[in-house]
Amino acid sequence: MNKICIDQPYAFFVDESGITKDRFTVVGGVCVAKEGAKVAYNSIQKYRDKFGMHAELKWSKVSNHKQIEYEALVDLFFALNNNNRIQFHAIVFDNHTWNHKEFNGGDRDVGLSKLYYQLVYHQFVKRCYSRGNLSVCLDRRNSSTSLHDFRRMINAQAKKDFGIHHDPLSVLVAQDSKKDDLLQLNDVILGAVCAARNGRHLLAGGKSSKREIANKVLTSSGLTDFSVNSMPKVNRFTIWNFQSAHKKSRAD
Numbered sequence: 001m002n003k004i005c006i007d008q009p010y011a012f013f014v015d016e017s018g019i020t021k022d023r024f025t026v027v028g029g030v031c032v033a034k035e036g037a038k039v040a041y042n043s044i045q046k047y048r049d050k051f052g053m054h055a056e057l058k059w060s061k062v063s064n065h066k067q068i069e070y071e072a073l074v075d076l077f078f079a080l081n082n083n084n085r086i087q088f089h090a091i092v093f094d095n096h097t098w099n100h101k102e103f104n105g106g107d108r109d110v111g112l113s114k115l116y117y118q119l120v121y122h123q124f125v126k127r128c129y130s131r132g133n134l135s136v137c138l139d140r141r142n143s144s145t146s147l148h149d150f151r152r153m154i155n156a157q158a159k160k161d162f163g164i165h166h167d168p169l170s171v172l173v174a175q176d177s178k179k180d181d182l183l184q185l186n187d188v189i190l191g192a193v194c195a196a197r198n199g200r201h202l203l204a205g206g207k208s209s210k211r212e213i214a215n216k217v218l219t220s221s222g223l224t225d226f227s228v229n230s231m232p233k234v235n236r237f238t239i240w241n242f243q244s245a246h247k248k249s250r251a252d
Contacts, residue, residue: 006037008171009132012089012124013182015139016112017059017194026194027115028090029136030186031124036085037182044181047076056177057184059191059210067209070188074213077189078220081236088189089123091115092197092226092241113145118242121154125168127235129158135171139183147172192217193239197226 005011014029032040048054051069055061062070080086093115120136128134138147155167177183192214195201201214221237223230230238 004171004173005135005137006032006034008135009034010124010128011037011135011137011182012120013137013139013180013186014116014120015177015183015186015190016116016141017187017190018198019112022194022198023095024194024197025093025095025112025115026090026190026197027093027112027119028088028186028190028193029119029124030182030189031087031089031128032085032182036080039085040080040185041181043076043080044185047073057181057188058177059188059195062188062191062207062210062213064207064209067212070209070213071216073185073188074192074216074220077185084236087236087238088186089119089238090190090193090240091119091123092239094241110144113143113150115242117150117153119240120169121157123238123240125154125158126161129162129164129168133170134168135173136169137180137183138172138174139177139187140174147174189217193226197239 005013010031010033012029012031014027016025016027018025051072053066053069053073057070057073077086077088081088093111116138124136125134151167151169151172154169154172158164158168175183177187192210195210195214196218200206201211201218203211218226222234223237223239226239227241228239229241
């Protein structure tokens with residue numbers, strides 16, 4: 001349990017998927033209020049005990065042998081989601097449109113950090129800043145953007161936009177997902193969303209378990225297609241297909 005994060009009224013647990021060979025990269029996270037986090041952690045522990053799933057829960061570990069167990073984890077997530085104990089927000093970007101050389105100093109990580117910024121600011125801070133201090137827990141990653149700078153930029157933008165004088169994002173940490181159940185739960189849901197957004201749930205070949213679980217997440221989300229943005233009134237499970245001005249030119 002990440003006590004540093006859940007001591008704040010609202011916490012956001014964030015990671016990325018599809019950053020190597022996939023066309024679409026997805027950065028996404030689970031958002032929980034303090035009381036919802038306690039329910040989620042307890043529920044995941046009961047799930048672990050029931051199914052004997054005491055190792056790290058991870059999308060890459062989904063297999064035909066463990067399909068039933070991971071389907072049960074997806075069911076648990078949507079039970080929490082449907083009861084508004086936990087929310088999921090994701091931003092999707094088409095890697096074919098990045099122009100890293102012109103806009104990101106040739107550094108792909110800078111582009112990825114921009115996606116993190118957009119997601120955290122627009123889908124978490126803007127939604128929750130008026131409800132108390134916020135915390136963000138990132139799955140540990142190597143990045144040229146420091147946590148200090150990231151938090152400073154988020155808080156400066158919030159102060160400017162909302163006319164506030166305090167830092168709404170009070171905690172920003174990076175942690176090994178092996179040590180946190182909410183990061184692990186997010187990894188599975190995020191991996192399924194990325195697979196569905198890239199169309200892997202439609203392809204023959206590969207693990208049938210991953211295809212079926214990706215489709216299960218899609219159908220359970222209340223959305224018909226992850227290529228379409230969720231409606232503004234939707235709060236519990238949102239997809240934002242980000243359109244950047246930093247696109248490749250036709251000459252690229």
